[in-house]
Amino acid sequence: MTATTAITVRVPAKVNLQLAVGPAREDGYHDLVNVFHAVALFDEVTVREPRPRAELPLVGLSVSGDLGPHLARVPLDATNLAARAARLVARETASATPVELHLHKRIPVAGGMAGGSADAAGALVACNTFWSAGLSDGDLLALAAELGSDVAFPLVGGTAVGTGRGEVLTPADSPGRYHWVFALAEGGLSTPDVFGEYDRLRPGAPEPAGDPELMAALAAGDAARLGAALSNDLERAALSLRPDLAGVLAAGRAAGALGAIVSGSGPTCAFLAASAAEAAEIAAALDASGRCAATVTTQGHADGARVVDPAED
Numbered sequence: 001m002t003a004t005t006a007i008t009v010r011v012p013a014k015v016n017l018q019l020a021v022g023p024a025r026e027d028g029y030h031d032l033v034n035v036f037h038a039v040a041l042f043d044e045v046t047v048r049e050p051r052p053r054a055e056l057p058l059v060g061l062s063v064s065g066d067l068g069p070h071l072a073r074v075p076l077d078a079t080n081l082a083a084r085a086a087r088l089v090a091r092e093t094a095s096a097t098p099v100e101l102h103l104h105k106r107i108p109v110a111g112g113m114a115g116g117s118a119d120a121a122g123a124l125v126a127c128n129t130f131w132s133a134g135l136s137d138g139d140l141l142a143l144a145a146e147l148g149s150d151v152a153f154p155l156v157g158g159t160a161v162g163t164g165r166g167e168v169l170t171p172a173d174s175p176g177r178y179h180w181v182f183a184l185a186e187g188g189l190s191t192p193d194v195f196g197e198y199d200r201l202r203p204g205a206p207e208p209a210g211d212p213e214l215m216a217a218l219a220a221g222d223a224a225r226l227g228a229a230l231s232n233d234l235e236r237a238a239l240s241l242r243p244d245l246a247g248v249l250a251a252g253r254a255a256g257a258l259g260a261i262v263s264g265s266g267p268t269c270a271f272l273a274a275s276a277a278e279a280a281e282i283a284a285a286l287d288a289s290g291r292c293a294a295t296v297t298t299q300g301h302a303d304g305a306r307v308v309d310p311a312e313d
């Protein structure tokens with residue numbers, strides 16, 4: 001048997017179908033009811049042996065992709081969430097050797113689609129496999145929760161309801177397939193800043209509650225009902241920090257979207273379409289409006305983090 005030279009894991013972006021946000025907790029977090037939906041927009045996380053060098057860090061890091069200047073916003077030091085994920089796996093196994101971690105990015109950076117969290121989830125799976133660390137799915141979910149509120153979901157994918165600060169996941173009954181358009185923005189939004197603006201705009205928010213109509217629409221696989229039920233408590237805060245997003249949402253609605261919403265803490269906007277053809281029309285209208293930097297059309301739900309079979313390449 002030859003030694004494994006590289007492991008690549010494909011990991012999805014998410015959109016929140018419902019994001020209900022409670023009041024700030026003592027630890028600074030907010031209790032959420034967070035309906036996560038994975039979409040077929042994937043980053044790839046590759047772990048390989050580093051080239052021999054005089055000084056080898058435990059985890060080296062590099063990044064590539066077509067995101068232009070946005071890529072420069074991915075931190076390449078020890079603070080990177082994927083590098084932290086790799087070090088957490090190393091903590092759990094005696095077999096960790098130095099590795100080079102490479103992130104091939106398609107998910108917008110600081111865009112409200114949990115790209116950094118997806119990369120961390122990918123690094124957990126890739127390092128567990130590369131080092132034959134033997135961690136179970138449950139172990140990986142626990143490490144994910146240690147890393148951040150949105151890291152557990154990309155491990156499982158599909159559609160799931162997150163409670164607590166978002167990391168306690170329950171799979172949702174969601175047999176449907178949906179067509180999405182994402183309008184990417186220039187620049188990003190900081191998640192803590194958006195939660196801070198939420199607290200300022202909405203002191204004394206009630207405890208978050210799930211929306212039975214949204215769950216019924218998901219169970220029925222009814223795109224029109226789902227579009228009407230999409231909701232995001234952070235949207236007002238994101239629009240307060242980025243007023244230009246209101247025009248993006250309006251342009252997508254005018255082009256026939258079944259629902260339009262800021263994705264997570266933004267600034268990416270998400271539009272649900274009735275079909276692939278409608279999605280292409282909405283994307284074309286958004287592109288022509290000049291109100292966003294780029295558009296992506298894709299489908300949901302998508303699988304969670306998966307090792308890519310080299311034969312698929």
Ligand code: C5P
Pocket residue numbers: 028029030031032147148149150164165166191192193195
């Ligand atoms: O958990 P994560 O590190 O992804 O969270 C980033 C920031 O988002 C937190 O520092 C906090 O400001 C905010 N947040 C929150 N409540 C949550 C999740 C995130 O206030 N449930």
